[in-house]
Structure formats: C-alpha cells, structure tokens
Amino acid sequence: MTTHPPTEGGTAATARRNVLITGASSGIGEAVAERFRSDGSRLFLTGRRADPPAALRPDERYLAGDLCDEAFVERLVSEAVSELGPLDAVIACHGLQASGGITEMPLAEASRVLDANLLSVYAVIKHAVPAMREGGGAIVLVSSRLGLAGMPHEVLYNAAKGGLIMLGKGAALELAPQNIRVNIAAPGLTETPFIEAGFRRAADPEAHRAARAATIPLGRMARAEEVAEAIHFLGSPAASYITGAVLPIDGGYTAA
Ligand SMILES: NC(=O)c1ccc[n+]([C@@H]2O[C@H](COP(=O)([O-])OP(=O)(O)OC[C@H]3O[C@@H](n4cnc5c(N)ncnc54)[C@H](OP(=O)(O)O)[C@@H]3O)[C@@H](O)[C@H]2O)c1
Incomplete structure (x- = not known):
C-alpha cells in the first residue's frame, strides 16, 4: 500500500500560508517579508523599533518589542495566532552584531549578545511550536557564516551563531515527529544596515568595503534579496524533505 506523507501545514501548497517573521523591520528580515508577501503569504511581522516597516500592507500586522523579553515573545505569538490562525512558518531573522576582543568585552555585553x-531565538521556537498548524510547518533560523567559521574579535557572535546551528539541528530532530521542519540559513556578508554601519565607522569606508568583498570567492557581498530567496525556499513547502540542514548563503566563503 502506498503511504502519503502529511501535507505541510495541512493545506494545499497553493493555499495562503500564515507566516511569522522576526527582525522584519530591517535588512534581511525586511527582504524575507517581501519575498513571502510576493507568494501571497499572510504576514505577522516584528522588530524592535516602534514604527512599522514602510512596505507593511493593510492586511498585515507589525508588533514592536524586545524578543529578549519572554513575556513579549508570548504576547507576539498569541497576537499572531489571534490575527492569522495557526502558523505555517516561523522565520527568525532577528539578531545583532557585536565585536570586541576577548579581554575587552564586559560580561554584561557578552550576555546581551547571547x-x-x-x-x-529559543524563546521564539518554544512559544511558536504549540501555535503551529497541526500537520506540520517550517521554522528557519538565521545564523551566519560566523556560526561555521571563527573570526577574531567576534567570538561571542561566533558562539551565539554556532549555538544557533545546534539549536536548529536539535529542534529539527525533536520536532520531526510533528512534521515541523527546522533549518538554518547561514548568510555571509550581506548589504544591510547591520553591516553598513560598521563600514561607515572605518577610516576609509570604501577601501574597507572592497577589502571585505575581496575575501569572498564570488568577490562581492550578498544583496538582502538573494539571502531572502534561500530563506524563503527553506520556509516553503518546496523544501518539504529538508530538515536539520545548514545552508550557507555566503558566496563560497565557508567552502574553503
Ligand atoms: N548582514 C549580514 O552581513 C549578516 C550576515 C550573516 C548573518 N546575519 C544575520 O542576519 C540577521 C539579520 O541581520 P541584518 O543584517 O538584516 O541586520 P539588521 O538590518 O540590523 O536587522 C536586525 C533585525 O533584528 C531586530 N532585532 C535585533 N535585536 C532584537 C531584539 N532583541 N528583539 C527584537 N528584534 C531585534 C532589529 O530590530 P530593530 O532594527 O527594529 O531594532 C532588526 O529588525 C541577524 O540575525 C544577523 O546576525 C547578517
């Protein structure tokens, strides 16, 4: 007898999917929201800044808050479910950059980075899983090339993004019986406010930018839309047999 796998999200692949996206007020998360918007998904977005993203449509919702506050995460998921119904995909794009030498970073700052x-991200998974549609769905975590490769003066970011990869792999195994797929995107240098702010602080921003691009096999940084395309794939039914995977989107940086 032929057995058929459960349909992801319990819906036809063409149905509008309910998608919660964190970090959607800027950069990669904003581009991810635009990509899901373009496939007709119903969106619930979050970021820290109070003002909603300019691209927000009247039928979409944006809730501002700090995801380091578990009470906010609980409220976010609860409002998303009230607004959309059960979730089909959760895309965790939020994060922050923090550089500093090992002997320089105060422990309080190290704790903030983690x-x-x-x-x-763990809090988002913890509260979102019970809110996902019966039959399954997709979670995508946004790690970094620096979750795969170490870098001086980035050790806490290395630790956090490397930890995120193992959080995703463990969650993929734990949630597989529920047909919830968990995958990890590992972008390389991507043109977003996150990176641009660092370039502007350099003595010669253009020279610094060119030097960083020269370290990438493809010879350039990613556009946020390129990264969003890969994240969208992992979060869509097109990736229905992929779970626990780490996808570098880094122009070949971690291939060496
Ligand atoms: N850009 C890169 O080169 C690059 C490379 C590898 C990985 N990444 C990862 O990709 C993700 C997005 O980066 P990006 O470049 O798009 O950065 P970005 O433009 O600075 O956007 C970061 C997003 O995360 C939100 N955020 C940060 N801390 C938060 C918190 N405590 N609670 C809630 N929201 C919070 C920000 O909200 P507000 O702006 O509203 O405060 C913003 O929406 C991050 O996880 C980053 O580590 C980026």
Whole structure:
C-alpha cells in the first residue's frame, strides 16, 4: 500500500500560508517579508523599533518589542495566532552584531549578545511550536557564516551563531515527529544596515568595503534579496524533505 506523507501545514501548497517573521523591520528580515508577501503569504511581522516597516500592507500586522523579553515573545505569538490562525512558518531573522576582543568585552555585553542572537531565538521556537498548524510547518533560523567559521574579535557572535546551528539541528530532530521542519540559513556578508554601519565607522569606508568583498570567492557581498530567496525556499513547502540542514548563503566563503 502506498503511504502519503502529511501535507505541510495541512493545506494545499497553493493555499495562503500564515507566516511569522522576526527582525522584519530591517535588512534581511525586511527582504524575507517581501519575498513571502510576493507568494501571497499572510504576514505577522516584528522588530524592535516602534514604527512599522514602510512596505507593511493593510492586511498585515507589525508588533514592536524586545524578543529578549519572554513575556513579549508570548504576547507576539498569541497576537499572531489571534490575527492569522495557526502558523505555517516561523522565520527568525532577528539578531545583532557585536565585536570586541576577548579581554575587552564586559560580561554584561557578552550576555546581551547571547540573549539577542541565541536565547531569544529559543524563546521564539518554544512559544511558536504549540501555535503551529497541526500537520506540520517550517521554522528557519538565521545564523551566519560566523556560526561555521571563527573570526577574531567576534567570538561571542561566533558562539551565539554556532549555538544557533545546534539549536536548529536539535529542534529539527525533536520536532520531526510533528512534521515541523527546522533549518538554518547561514548568510555571509550581506548589504544591510547591520553591516553598513560598521563600514561607515572605518577610516576609509570604501577601501574597507572592497577589502571585505575581496575575501569572498564570488568577490562581492550578498544583496538582502538573494539571502531572502534561500530563506524563503527553506520556509516553503518546496523544501518539504529538508530538515536539520545548514545552508550557507555566503558566496563560497565557508567552502574553503
Ligand atoms: N548582514 C549580514 O552581513 C549578516 C550576515 C550573516 C548573518 N546575519 C544575520 O542576519 C540577521 C539579520 O541581520 P541584518 O543584517 O538584516 O541586520 P539588521 O538590518 O540590523 O536587522 C536586525 C533585525 O533584528 C531586530 N532585532 C535585533 N535585536 C532584537 C531584539 N532583541 N528583539 C527584537 N528584534 C531585534 C532589529 O530590530 P530593530 O532594527 O527594529 O531594532 C532588526 O529588525 C541577524 O540575525 C544577523 O546576525 C547578517
């Protein structure tokens, strides 16, 4: 007898899917929201800043808050479910950059980096899983090339993004019986406010930008839309047999 796998999200692949996206007020998350918008998904977005993204449509919702505050995460998921119904996909794009030498970074700052890049993502998974549609769905975590490769003065970011990869792999195994897929995107240098702010602080921003691009086999940074395309794939039914995978989107940086 032929057995048929459960249909992801319990819906036809063409149905509008309910998608919660964190970090959607800027950069990669904003581009991810635009990509899901273009496939007709119903969106619930979040970021820290109070003002909603300019692209927000009247039928979409944006809730501002700090994902390091578990009470906010609970409220976010509850409002998303009230608005959309059960979730089909959860895309965790939020995070922050923090550089500093090992002997220089105060422990409070180290703790903030781990909270914002790792523990807050755990909180999102913890509260979102019970809100996902019976029959399955997709979770995508946004790690980094620096979750796969170390870099001086980035050790806490390395630790957080590397931890995120193992959080995703463990969650993929734990949630597989529920047909909830968990995958990890690992972008390389991507043109977003996150990176641009760092370039502007350099003595010669253009020279710094060119030097960083020269370290990438494809010879350039990614556009946020290129990264969003890969994240969208992992979060869509097109990736229905992929779980626990780490997808570098880094122009070949971690291939070496
Ligand atoms: N750009 C890159 O080169 C690159 C490379 C590899 C990985 N990544 C990862 O990709 C993700 C997005 O980066 P990006 O470049 O798009 O950065 P970005 O433009 O600075 O956007 C970061 C997003 O995360 C939100 N956020 C940060 N801390 C938060 C918190 N505690 N609670 C709730 N929201 C929070 C920000 O909200 P507000 O702006 O409203 O405060 C913003 O929406 C991050 O996880 C980053 O580590 C980026």
